[in-house]
Amino acid sequence: MARHPETQYLDLLERVLHTGDKRIDRTGVGTFSSLGAMMRFDLSDGDFPVFTTKRVYWKLAVKEMIWFLTGDTNIRPLLAEGVRIWSDWPLATYRRQTGEQISQQAFESRILNDESFARKWGDLGPVYGKQWRAWVAADGRTYDQVATLINDLRTNPSSRRLIFHAWNVGELSSMALAPCHMVYQFHVSGIGSQPRLNLMVFQRSCDLFLGLPFNICQQAALVHMIAQQVGMPAGELVWSGGDVHIYSNHVEQVTEQMAREPRPFPKLTLLRRAADINDFKIGDFQVSGYDPHAPIAGDVAV
Numbered sequence: 001m002a003r004h005p006e007t008q009y010l011d012l013l014e015r016v017l018h019t020g021d022k023r024i025d026r027t028g029v030g031t032f033s034s035l036g037a038m039m040r041f042d043l044s045d046g047d048f049p050v051f052t053t054k055r056v057y058w059k060l061a062v063k064e065m066i067w068f069l070t071g072d073t074n075i076r077p078l079l080a081e082g083v084r085i086w087s088d089w090p091l092a093t094y095r096r097q098t099g100e101q102i103s104q105q106a107f108e109s110r111i112l113n114d115e116s117f118a119r120k121w122g123d124l125g126p127v128y129g130k131q132w133r134a135w136v137a138a139d140g141r142t143y144d145q146v147a148t149l150i151n152d153l154r155t156n157p158s159s160r161r162l163i164f165h166a167w168n169v170g171e172l173s174s175m176a177l178a179p180c181h182m183v184y185q186f187h188v189s190g191i192g193s194q195p196r197l198n199l200m201v202f203q204r205s206c207d208l209f210l211g212l213p214f215n216i217c218q219q220a221a222l223v224h225m226i227a228q229q230v231g232m233p234a235g236e237l238v239w240s241g242g243d244v245h246i247y248s249n250h251v252e253q254v255t256e257q258m259a260r261e262p263r264p265f266p267k268l269t270l271l272r273r274a275a276d277i278n279d280f281k282i283g284d285f286q287v288s289g290y291d292p293h294a295p296i297a298g299d300v301a302v
């Protein structure tokens with residue numbers, strides 16, 4: 001019998017835990033780290049790789065992807081959708097600059113209720129959405145890489161330049177965090193007979209316990225969204241990682257997770273044809289047959 005695709009993830013956890021290099025990282029938490037990993041997930045027939053060996057809050061991850069696609073870089077619309085995964089970084093900046101030891105909850109309420117406070121303190125700088133939808137180039141022009149990609153997929157599917165990219169070197173220092181999933185390269189297979197849309201992602205830095213389960217399912221969701229827009233079925237997601245690491249305060253969690261048996265992946269149905277790539281809403285995503293093991297909580301390193 002074919003191995004469950006999630007075993008690629010469990011094997012990677014085991015390898016990094018046992019052979020990773022132990023070091024102190026930027027956050028001061030410490031990691032076990034290895035260089036280089038690849039995983040492949042079949043997305044055909046609506047297969048949706050939401051890991052099952054712990055509950056993954058796939059709606060949060062898909063909402064984050066929809067937010068990237070809007071081009072927004074402020075956490076306010078995320079908070080309005082109940083997504084709190086980006087609050088720690090602007091919160092740390094606020095505390096450092098004002099000296100006020102505000103709680104996360106109070107900070108988030110102010111962002112939601114006070115528009116000018118949100119404008120001043122809720123912005124992450126020119127992170128993913130800005131680079132994807134409005135990269136400012138040396139010629140002074142603004143480039144919408146996602147719109148170009150979709151146009152190229154429709155008109156020139158055999159292109160080897162079906163890429164969008166977030167590592168804008170000149171703007172890294174104004175970002176709350178440098179991009180982690182930084183290169184998205186699309187590929188159409190079966191041109192002329194049965195075209196399928198595939199995606200390879202390069203992620204330079206990956207928090208294997210908290211980040212990766214979100215990243216895989218949101219990248220799969222992106223393929224399904226773009227596939228719908230260009231009228232092709234989804235094919236394969238190829239994920240590649242640079243510095244893949246396990247934080248030292250996640251060791252107990254991943255040890256528990258590695259002992260669990262994967263269950264079948266759920267199926268994704270897009271309930272509606274969106275007018276364009278800017279028009280997707282979380283309610284368009286219907287996931288059926290998701291039956292994960294229990295959640296496992298862990299703290300995020302800031």
Ligand SMILES: Nc1nc(=O)c2c([nH]1)NC[C@@H]1CN(c3ccc(C(=O)N[C@@H](CCC(=O)O)C(=O)O)cc3)CN21
Binds near residue numbers: 056210211214302
């Ligand atoms: N150290 C670190 N790891 C990351 O994965 C990460 C960052 N930093 N910084 C930027 C974003 C934020 N991301 C995050 C942040 C937190 C969770 C997290 O805490 N997930 C919980 C559930 C959160 C909730 O219910 O609100 C989980 O169990 O998956 C996931 C991704 C991914 N990225």
Ligand SMILES: O=c1ccn([C@H]2C[C@H](O)[C@@H](COP(=O)(O)O)O2)c(=O)[nH]1
Binds near residue numbers: 206207
């Ligand atoms: O989508 C994401 C975003 C971030 N991460 C992780 C990877 C690292 O643990 C940190 C970023 O720290 P750097 O020092 O900038 O590498 O966030 C992730 O896994 N997925």
